[in-house]
Amino acid sequence: MSKEKKRMAFGYALVMPAFLVVMLVVAWPIVTAVQKSFTDPETGGFTFDNYLYFFTDPNQLKNIFFTMFVCFATVAIAIVVAYLLALYLRFVKSPVARLIGNLYLIPRFVPSLVAVYAMITIIRDSGLINRISLLFGADVKLGMMYHASGMITMNLWFNIPFAALMITAGLGAIPDSIIEGARDVGATKWKTFTSMILPLSYKDVVVASTFVFMSNVGSFTTPYLMGGNAPKMLGIALFDQFNKYLRYERAAALSVIMFLICSVSAAVYIYTNLKEKDWEH
Amino acid sequence: MIECKGVNDMEEKILTNETVKSAAPDRVIKLQIKDMTKKYDNGDGVEHIDLDIYEGEIVTMLGPSGCGKSTILRTIGGFLDVTSGDIQIDGKSIVNLPPEKRPTAMVFQSYNLWPHMTVYENLAFGLKLRKTPKDEMDREIKRHLEMVGISGMETKYPSQLSGGQQQRVAIARSLLLKPSVLLLDEPFSALDAKIRQQMREEVKKIQSELGITIVFVTHDQEEAMALSHRIVVMNKGKFEQVGTPSEIYDNPASRYVASFIGEMNFIPQADGSTMAVRPEEVFLVKDGEACDMSGTIRTIMLLGHYVETNVQCGENVIKCYVQREDIEGVNVGDKVNLKFAKHHVF
Numbered sequence: 001m002s003k004e005k006k007r008m009a010f011g012y013a014l015v016m017p018a019f020l021v022v023m024l025v026v027a028w029p030i031v032t033a034v035q036k037s038f039t040d041p042e043t044g045g046f047t048f049d050n051y052l053y054f055f056t057d058p059n060q061l062k063n064i065f066f067t068m069f070v071c072f073a074t075v076a077i078a079i080v081v082a083y084l085l086a087l088y089l090r091f092v093k094s095p096v097a098r099l100i101g102n103l104y105l106i107p108r109f110v111p112s113l114v115a116v117y118a119m120i121t122i123i124r125d126s127g128l129i130n131r132i133s134l135l136f137g138a139d140v141k142l143g144m145m146y147h148a149s150g151m152i153t154m155n156l157w158f159n160i161p162f163a164a165l166m167i168t169a170g171l172g173a174i175p176d177s178i179i180e181g182a183r184d185v186g187a188t189k190w191k192t193f194t195s196m197i198l199p200l201s202y203k204d205v206v207v208a209s210t211f212v213f214m215s216n217v218g219s220f221t222t223p224y225l226m227g228g229n230a231p232k233m234l235g236i237a238l239f240d241q242f243n244k245y246l247r248y249e250r251a252a253a254l255s256v257i258m259f260l261i262c263s264v265s266a267a268v269y270i271y272t273n274l275k276e277k278d279w280e281h
Numbered sequence: 282m283i284e285c286k287g288v289n290d291m292e293e294k295i296l297t298n299e300t301v302k303s304a305a306p307d308r309v310i311k312l313q314i315k316d317m318t319k320k321y322d323n324g325d326g327v328e329h330i331d332l333d334i335y336e337g338e339i340v341t342m343l344g345p346s347g348c349g350k351s352t353i354l355r356t357i358g359g360f361l362d363v364t365s366g367d368i369q370i371d372g373k374s375i376v377n378l379p380p381e382k383r384p385t386a387m388v389f390q391s392y393n394l395w396p397h398m399t400v401y402e403n404l405a406f407g408l409k410l411r412k413t414p415k416d417e418m419d420r421e422i423k424r425h426l427e428m429v430g431i432s433g434m435e436t437k438y439p440s441q442l443s444g445g446q447q448q449r450v451a452i453a454r455s456l457l458l459k460p461s462v463l464l465l466d467e468p469f470s471a472l473d474a475k476i477r478q479q480m481r482e483e484v485k486k487i488q489s490e491l492g493i494t495i496v497f498v499t500h501d502q503e504e505a506m507a508l509s510h511r512i513v514v515m516n517k518g519k520f521e522q523v524g525t526p527s528e529i530y531d532n533p534a535s536r537y538v539a540s541f542i543g544e545m546n547f548i549p550q551a552d553g554s555t556m557a558v559r560p561e562e563v564f565l566v567k568d569g570e571a572c573d574m575s576g577t578i579r580t581i582m583l584l585g586h587y588v589e590t591n592v593q594c595g596e597n598v599i600k601c602y603v604q605r606e607d608i609e610g611v612n613v614g615d616k617v618n619l620k621f622a623k624h625h626v627f
Contacts, residue, residue, distance in 0.1 A: 177393035180360050183380040184387045185407030185458055195406070199397050 037252035050253035066231035071216045074155040082163035090171040146228035154222045163208040170204030210269040311336040311494040317366030327518045341497040341505040344515035358387045386455035390467040394439040401435035425453040445476040465497045536627040557625040563601035572618035
């Protein structure tokens with residue numbers, strides 16, 4: 001074997017384990033799941049019924065809209081709060097800012113189950129906030145459990161630090177001299193923000209948004225512990241189809257639907273990343 | 282008036298020179314720094330800075346990194362608050378104004394063009410903020426791009442330009458707004474030597490055309506000498522000497538200035554002082570003539586129209602620049618006598 005061929009063989013040998021794992025546990029299940037989603041459980045023949053069910057059954061339709069609502073609300077609030085936090089961390093140089101800069105990632109290190117239970121003990125109608133209010137003679141019941149508001153609050157706990165991390169990195173890449181240059185020619189702070197900082201960081205905002213969105217479409221732990229019976233998040237609806245009703249074909253169809261929802265977001269992500277603006281060379 | 286921090290025998294001479302100059306009737310003070318102090322939290326900074334800069338003058342702050350030259354420039358531009366003291370332009374205090382309200386414009390070391398805007402948009406940004414009419418804006422932008430020698434680049438993005446071109450755009454962008462004082466913070470230090478020299482000439486040309494007042498910051502003594510009407514040599518947050526390039530070169534106020542500007546031989550004297558001699562002030566003289574030192578030739582290097590020769594005199598090595606004909610027939614290892622035409626003692 002020539003030296004060149006040996007080197008190529010060695011390269012393939014390095015890639016092979018990862019390639020096989022991906023084929024076996026990602027590609028293969030996707031192919032079989034898509035196949036199953038078009039299969040009639042009775043006859044084993046081809047059908048669209050599994051998909052039609054999710055788009056015609058009123059409860060399932062509600063589940064889809066409910067999931068979209070929770071995801072979009074989470075993305076909107078998380079990104080706005082994360083952007084403000086990132087701006088603060090980027091532009092304020094004080095010991096407090098440094099402290100927050102070190103602390104805000106802590107939620108990323110708390111196991112999700114622990115975090116959800118911690119949140120529940122605080123916001124449930126007999127939780128910490130209720131107990132404190134009782135001391136003052138009020139009986140505050142937030143009604144956030146088994147409600148979208150509770151889940152969104154929990155999602156924010158997970159997603160604000162993550163989004164802030166990405167946006168802070170983006171803002172950190174904007175040199176001070178760009179901002180000082182704008183101030184120097186007469187731009188106010190607001191004008192500097194809208195003309196310089198926002199256009200130069202918008203890509204990171206889009207990327208962070210798509211990540212937050214995708215991670216929430218299929219979320220399970222939070223809706224399982226904090227969500228109501230109806231409407232349900234799609235993660236729970238999928239769990240029901242698979243584990244309770246043993247409707248594997250429908251479960252497969254719902255999986256494909258969730259994948260397609262995520263893929264819209266993924267397409268936005270890929271488009272934003274690939275689209276080289278004229279000025280990015 | 283000029284304040285010189287170094288205390289030595291040269292001070293008087295320089296002050297006299299300045300007095301003569303500033304007595305001229307056409308010298309109007311443009312920028313005045315009065316007892317300005319800027320201290321950072323870690324104790325670094327500049328203290329009690331006094332400096333008058335006249336209209337149409339190029340004044341260069343020269344010193345090694347960390348000497349406080351950029352600090353002074355940034356306090357003028359408004360990017361740093363002063364701890365105490367005052368800065369005035371045309372007799373009006375500017376220390377309480379934010380950068381966008383100051384009649385200054387700054388060109389930064391890193392090319393700080395806005396990467397997401399074309400050259401045209403970069404130049405138009407400040408004019409739009411001033412609500413300049415479109416046709417006037419187009420005309421002004423065209424004129425200024427011509428002035429800095431990069432016409433026809435309006436639609437390009439900064440990343441499509443070379444470093445030199447970017448700095449030309451940055452200079453045009455600053456000049457467009459007709460600042461009272463133009464501040465240049467090591468604008469050419471990221472460029473290669475040849476472009477740097479071109480840009481130097483360009484700035485000098487533009488300055489003499491527009492008659493604008495420029496404060497220039499650099500650590501490159503050659504750049505300072507070539508460009509400035511006056512140089513402020515700085516060291517550790519203090520002014521070592523303020524003077525014209527020839528004053529500073531010919532009569533350095535301190536050993537520090539002498540070592541920072543140009544080449545200088547330092548020869549320790551018996552009384553503890555140090556004699557300083559420029560290499561071009563050292564001459565080879567024949568045996569029997571009066572001489573200051575004698576030694577052995579160590580190296581002879583032809584550097585074009587002159588020869589650099591190092592002479593070992595006891596423990597000192599004296600560098601001399603001599604004419605080619607003066608060193609003909611002299612070889613390494615020969616004994617020579619040196620005469621100093623001019624010297625300083627520190």
